[in-house]
Amino acid sequence: MKKFEFSISGNKYEVELKDVEDNVAHVEVNGTLYNVEIHREVKKSKTPRLVRSEAKVKPGEGNIVRKESVGSQVKAPLPGSIFKILVKEGDAIKKGDVLLIMEAMKMENTVMAEKEGTVKSIRVKTGDNVLQNDILIELD
Incomplete structure (x- = not known):
């Protein structure tokens, strides 16, 4: 999402904000992932979050054999x-x-x-x- 550079007590940190869900931010600091809790009023999104169920593979699906064409x-x-x-x-x-x-x-x-x-x-x-x-x- 967004990239930042912070200096804290002389140490430099590269921070990338990956995603924010409710009051939890998923951030990457110098290559390490963290879940950070945000202390603020949680605003509910009016847009519903769509979550799809995993597609089920039917027997025989995905086993298509391609014939090599001569011409x-x-x-x-x-x-x-x-x-x-x-x-x-x-x-x-x-x-x-x-x-x-x-x-x-x-x-x-x-x-x-x-x-x-x-x-x-x-x-x-x-x-x-x-x-x-x-x-x-x-x-x-």
Whole structure:
């Protein structure tokens, strides 16, 4: 929360005020945590303090096994329509090559390869409307 530096009897102290709950302040003095009682009128907060119960894990949850993909996919970065396709199946591409141009929000946007590979299949054609994250091209 707040950091302070105090000098008491010639000794220097670095104090960080972590949190204040009711009349107890949680402070860290030179790396050591202390709970300090504050002698003042306790004002009740009008905002309720929300405390969530711990989430219970259901049987089988959290055990998702990811399959390694041999190839990769080029997905639409945003909704739009395919304006021009610059590659064909079987083309070898390098990282940064422009694969296609799509029109979105009245602008032409280039879709580039994120890694090297070979074009396995093209799932769209010129004039197709696509949504964000639609698969456009599959690579090997």
